[in-house]
Amino acid sequence: xxxxxxxxxxxxxxxxxxxxxxxxxxxxPKLVEMIAQSGNYDAIWFDQEHAGWTSKDIEEGTRxxxxxxxxxxxxxxxxxxxxxxxxLEAGAxxxxxxxxxxxxxxxxxxxxxxxxxxxxxGVNGTGVDGSYGSYGGAEYFANANKKTMLAAQVECIEAxxxxxxxxxxxxxxLLFIGPADLSQSLGIPGQWDHPLMKEATKRxxxxxxxxxxxxxxxxxxxxxxxFCLEYGCNLLSLGMDVWFFQHGLKSYWSVWKDLVSKTK
Numbered sequence: 001x002x003x004x005x006x007x008x009x010x011x012x013x014x015x016x017x018x019x020x021x022x023x024x025x026x027x028x029p030k031l032v033e034m035i036a037q038s039g040n041y042d043a044i045w046f047d048q049e050h051a052g053w054t055s056k057d058i059e060e061g062t063r064x065x066x067x068x069x070x071x072x073x074x075x076x077x078x079x080x081x082x083x084x085x086x087x088l089e090a091g092a093x094x095x096x097x098x099x100x101x102x103x104x105x106x107x108x109x110x111x112x113x114x115x116x117x118x119x120x121x122g123v124n125g126t127g128v129d130g131s132y133g134s135y136g137g138a139e140y141f142a143n144a145n146k147k148t149m150l151a152a153q154v155e156c157i158e159a160x161x162x163x164x165x166x167x168x169x170x171x172x173x174l175l176f177i178g179p180a181d182l183s184q185s186l187g188i189p190g191q192w193d194h195p196l197m198k199e200a201t202k203r204x205x206x207x208x209x210x211x212x213x214x215x216x217x218x219x220x221x222x223x224x225x226x227f228c229l230e231y232g233c234n235l236l237s238l239g240m241d242v243w244f245f246q247h248g249l250k251s252y253w254s255v256w257k258d259l260v261s262k263t264k
Contacts, residue, residue: 055090
């Protein structure tokens with residue numbers, strides 16, 4: 001999947017789904033390179049909501065990603081213009097707002113993340129995205145607006161009830177379902193196959209496609225992913241750093257456990 005990547009916004013408009021994964025607890029640029037070099041992923045998202053990704057971590061992670069030709073975005077609680085802006089200035093190709101509850105919050109996300117005429121993002125230009133001050137003027141604004149991918153998570157019942165209005169906000173590129181939190185909000189925690197969850201997924205898909213934007217999800221397993229693909233899912237988030245490590249530990253130990261047991 002590597003090679004010179006399209007922007008995330010361009011990838012989301014392709015017929016095939018974007019395949020991404022998450023990095024949260026293990027914040028090492030070498031892992032970014034390893035994931036990219038596997039050739040299995042189109043993008044990596046850095047979890048600043050549940051893990052301690054700093055601006056420096058994001059700068060180092062996105063630098064590794066650019067070198068390995070893979071796109072990145074950051075998942076974070078977007079509470080003000082600075083929280084939205086800083087990951088973009090650190091080199092991320094987009095941001096994903098967690099725990100969004102209304103169309104008004106999506107409007108804030110757009111306003112804080114895009115420059116005029118699409119928004120009123122704070123102007124700096126001395127960060128990674130502005131080539132440290134050497135890339136500015138009208139070209140800087142236009143390129144940032146063209147490149148920046150904006151996603152809003154649907155992971156609570158309030159967002160689900162307003163999803164049509166959220167999807168209609170101009171400048172949003174992606175609705176992303178957080179099934180664990182959404183199932184909890186619906187009163188059925190962990191029951192991702194529950195009819196309420198299936199209907200919620202269909203509603204998000206319908207709202208997204210009716211407004212010409214993409215939708216994505218972190219599926220539980222291949223069957224769940226297949227169900228989502230039936231409804232036009234544009235982005236599948238398959239796995240995250242600690243899952244990879246835990247799976248690798250179990251898989252590697254399975255090769256040696258019989259031999260080791262004989263030594264005890």
